[in-house]
Structure formats: structure tokens, C-alpha cells
Amino acid sequence: MKQEKEKSQRKYRKDLRHYFAESVIVTVCVCCLIAVFMVGICLKIFYHQTLTPVLLYGICLIICCVTVCLTGISLFVRTKKITTPVTRVSEAIMQISEGDFKIRIPHSVKKREGYAYENELDELVNNLNKMVSELEGMDYMRKDFMSNVSHEVKTPVAAITGLSEILLDGNLSEEDQREYLSLVHQESVRLSDLCENMLRMSRLDHQEIISENDEIRLDEQIRKCVILLSEKWQMKNIEFVLELPAVTIVSEKNLLMQIWMNLLDNAMKYSENNSIIEIGLSQKESEISVSIRDYGIGISPEKQSKIFERFYQCEESHKKQGSGLGLSIVKRILELLGGNIIYESRLGEGTKVTVVLTIY
Template sequence: MRGNRLFKKMLGMLFFVTFISISFSAGYYIIELLPLRLNEYVRYLATIVTSIAIMILIGHLIHAIHHNKRVNIYLEIIDALRKIANGDYNVQLDFNMDKKNEMTDIINHFNHMAKQLKQMEEMRQEFISNVSHEIQSPLTSIVGFAQALQFNKLTIEERNHYLHIIETESRRLSKLSDNLLKLTSLESEHHPFERTDFRLDQQIRTIILACEPAWLEKELELDIALDNIPIVADQDLMSQVWTNLIHNSIKFTRHRGKITIRLQQIDSLASITISDNGIGISEIDQFHIFERFYKADLARERSKSGSGLGLSIVKRIIEMHEGTISVKSELEKGTTFNILLPIS
């Protein structure tokens, strides 16, 4: 349809130029009968008019071709959008444009959008795969030991052991479910976020005392120095941060190890450092430690297993408070988490 319209336009312009050429050719016979100077003047005028007609034709042809090229680009974009709507994100537009204009900007933005959507889809699939794996592991244990309990020849000690495993795995499932709901809520725009004034040093000290049974059991040495710092933040969310980080330090510090906790003010920021001399984190693992479901290899023992969501939740809460969190670690030497938070 569009090709037919373009052909008709070209044919019309060709007839127009042909008509002009024939008219001037016929006029040359009359021009020969005119005086010499007038003859030259008319020839000169005829050349100009013919040149203008040819330039008009070329201009129309260029415009028609350019317009047709733009139509093709629009059709390609519409087709690419249709693919994305159907879940196909492997789409990239590639047009050879001579110069940068609004069309090249549209194409570049479209390609960037398609790339981002593809990455989000990959993350979604990985997330579903990780959730399935994390759920399947405790469920397998629960089903297996529940079936084992049906044997009558088990001793009381064996039954109690199997029941303990079932209870442990059930709690792990419950914690995974809670963390998933919590992380989903934190990443939404509707999570309750209420800033209040409170003493950050008092909050951290309360969390340390709540963890006392755990660090006493491992006979850990605690080196604590907390400056008096009031802060404006969501008290409940910040409590989750310190609980998670301190629990991790206790979990991955060996018997009779040492944990150091520091709180001080640096300009308008509260600086919190939580260090231990535990098993440490490899350099490769440090790049992924805040990712969902990521667990360092040394943390894959059943006794130290977790959902791999705790540090993702911590990072999200810190970001909600416009703060930063970083980690430094070395295998067999320990780990240090450093948090910077705006005081108000």
C-alpha cells in the first residue's frame, strides 16, 4: 500500500518534469525567431526553470524515501513491543542512522528498556528457583523423618532425635516465609515507615543483651564502645538490622572468639562497626553477600544454615534510611561490617 503511494508520487513528478521539458523543447522553435539578446535571455530563463523543477522532483523523492524509512522504523518498533508484551525480551533494534536525532534517541532508550526487562526476568526466574530450592530442602527432611517415625522398632532417643529435626526444619520454613514476606514488603512502596527519636546506643545495647545466651554459650569476648547518639529513624526496622548482624557475628565466630562493636559520630553521620575474628568471607563471596539467597560456602553447614535473605533485608533497611553498609573480610581472620546512617 505504502509502496504504491510512493510509486504514484514518483510517477507524477516524472510526468511533471517531462511536461516541462517538452514545453521548453517546443518553445525553442519560437525562441529561434526572437532577436539574439532576447533569445539568450529566454534560454537562460528556461534553464533556471528546468533546474528548479528537477530540484523539486529530487526533494520530493528524498522526502518520500525518508518518510518510507521512518514508517519502516515505526513498524519495527511496534513489532518489537509486541514481542516484549508476549514475554520475549531478546529484542534489540539496530538501524544504521547517519546522524543522531530524536529517532536515534528513541531507539537507544528502547534498547535500554529491553535490556533492563531481560535482566529483571532473569532475576525473577532465579528468585523462583532459589525459593523452590530453599523450600524443598527442609520439606524433604520433614517428610523423610516423619516417615521414619512410623517404624515401631525405633528407640525413644531416635524418635526424639527425628522429632527435633522435624521441629528445626519447620522453624526454618517458617523463618524463610517470614523473611520473604518482610523483604517483599520492604521493597514495596507501602511498607510502614515511621521515624522516631531514640537513642541508638541504647537500642544496640539492648540487642546485645538479648543475644547474651548465644555468646555466653560460646564463651565469646565482647568489646563494646557505644557513644551516646540520638537518631531519627524507624526503631523497629533498625532493631532488625542489629539483631541480624550481631547474630551473624556470633554464629560465625568460633568458641572463645572475640566480637567488637563500636558506635561513634562522624560529622552528621552515625558510624557503627561490628567486627569478629571468625571464619571470614572469601573475596568472591563479598561481592555477592547482600544478594538474595546468597550463602557463602563456609556457611552451608546445616548447623549454620540460613535463608540467605538476612543481609538483603539489612541492606534494604539501611538504604531506606539513606545510609550505606559495607563489608571487609578475610578468610580465617574475621569480618567487619561498617554502617553509616544520617543522624537526622
């Protein structure tokens, strides 16, 4: 028990300072004894006269020289334990600088013997491997992001190009021209929304500190979002069931508005015509919960784990021409606000989203 407590308190099995000190002391002592033994054997075999002071001084000098030589050779061998991982780290950093994020430095966990690290170099190697893993993940995300952006931008641009070519050819009735111009407008709006969402996501990614100084009536803000989006989706004739008691929170007004707009827009987008959307608001001690329940198409369980990934769209979402950034934006905003989101959905039965905000 005492040994386990000591291991939990100490970070390293043996830090480099103690390792160097012990190595030098032990090496010098051992080499000195070896030198004395070697000189003594030589004197016993080859010298049989009386020892004079001058000869004793000479013997001491020889012992010192032999000790220094043996110590140098021994330390040269022992310091390989230090120089090897340093060399590996240097080579790995060189490869990382050239864009190779698959490099990993091998190191043994068994030598730690229950401690967090064997020594400082072991910690350095471990942290470097972690850093490279993060960089590899970021590099993959960057490439995946560029691929997704190219795909998402290409679709509306191709549609606009094709429709504009048809319009330029002429020989269309006024009704057909209006229809094609309407499609061009829809794709232009979609492209504009995509660019706006990407810029918003980029700003949120680089934002760590926000000023939560706005006093907000959540019930009024949510009602405002419902009114704004009802105009957009009025053709669906959706009925709203609102349970919104008066609740006030001090937070960031614009960020909260983006959360409700994205979630409500999703709920309306994936609801059938003449359906119902239920919105609830409650406060319990230091937490405020907002729930949005729709009876739309829903999402299958295997796809729910990916819904917060950027540009992720399941088949149902592709039919509605979404950008795949809305829920990513919501997730990032809640991370900044210290909130949480709970997503429950069943295919063919609808979705319930609950946002939990903490009152500080």
C-alpha cells in the same frame, strides 16, 4: 570550543520538527525547479508559436502537477528514515509482549556526531533497548529467585518428611524420638524463618517511602539486640566488647532493629566458641557509624562481591544453615534509610561490618 558547547546544550542533532520542515521546503523547491526545467525543455523542442495567456495558464498547471508528483515521490522515499525505526519499534514491542526480552533494535551512534541523540526516534530506540535490558535482567532474577526459593524450601521440607516417616514407623526408643522431634523442630523453625525473611524482603522491595519519626537511642537498641541474641547463641560463650556512647538518631525503629539483629546474628553464627565480638558506635558531624567486628571464619575476597545477592551462600554459610537473605534485607533497609554498609573480611581472620547512617 563553541561547537562543543552547542552540542552539550542541545539534546538532538536535528529534531524531527526541523527535519520535516526542511525536508518539505527543500523537496518542494527542488521539484518545482525540476518541473520548470522539464516543461521549458519540452516547449523549446516541441512548441515554436507565440505563447498565449491560456497556454501560460496550462503550462503553470502542468508545472504544478509535475511538482506535486515529484514531491510525493521524494517525500515517500525520505520518510523511510522515519517509518523504518517506527516499524522496528512496533515489531519489538510485539515480541516483548510475547515474552521475548532478547530483542534489540539496531541503531547507529555515529550519526549523532557528538550530540546526545540524533533525533526523538533515536532516543526512543535507545530507551526501548534499555528497558528491554532491564526486563531481561528482571526476568532472569525472577527465574533465579524461583529456583532458589524451591531449593531452600525443599531442603527443610524433605528433612521434616523423612524424619516424620521414621517417627511414624515406631520402634524407636524415647531418646531417639526426642532427638528426631528436636530435628523436626529445628527444620520447622528454619522453614518459618525463611518464609518470614521472604515476606520481609517482598515488603521492602515494594516500599519506597518510610516514616523516620522515631527518636532512638542507638546504644540502647544495640545492647538490646546483643542480649536477645546472646540467649540464642549462649552455647558459644561469646564475649562482647562494647564501645557504645550515648547516641540518639531520628529514624525508623523497627527497620534499624532488623539491621542490628541480622548483622549481630551473622557475627555470632560464624564465630568460634569462646571468641570475641567487638561493637563500636561513633558520631562525626552528620554521620553515625556502627562497626561490628568478629574473629570468625571470614569470607574469601572473590565471594565478598556476591554477599548481598539474595539467597547467595558461600560454602562456609551453608554449613551454618543460613537462608541467604539476611544481608540482602540489611542492604535494602539501608537504601531506604539513605545509609551505607562497608564489608571487610579475610578468610580465617574474621569480618568487620560498618554501617554508616546519615543524620538529616
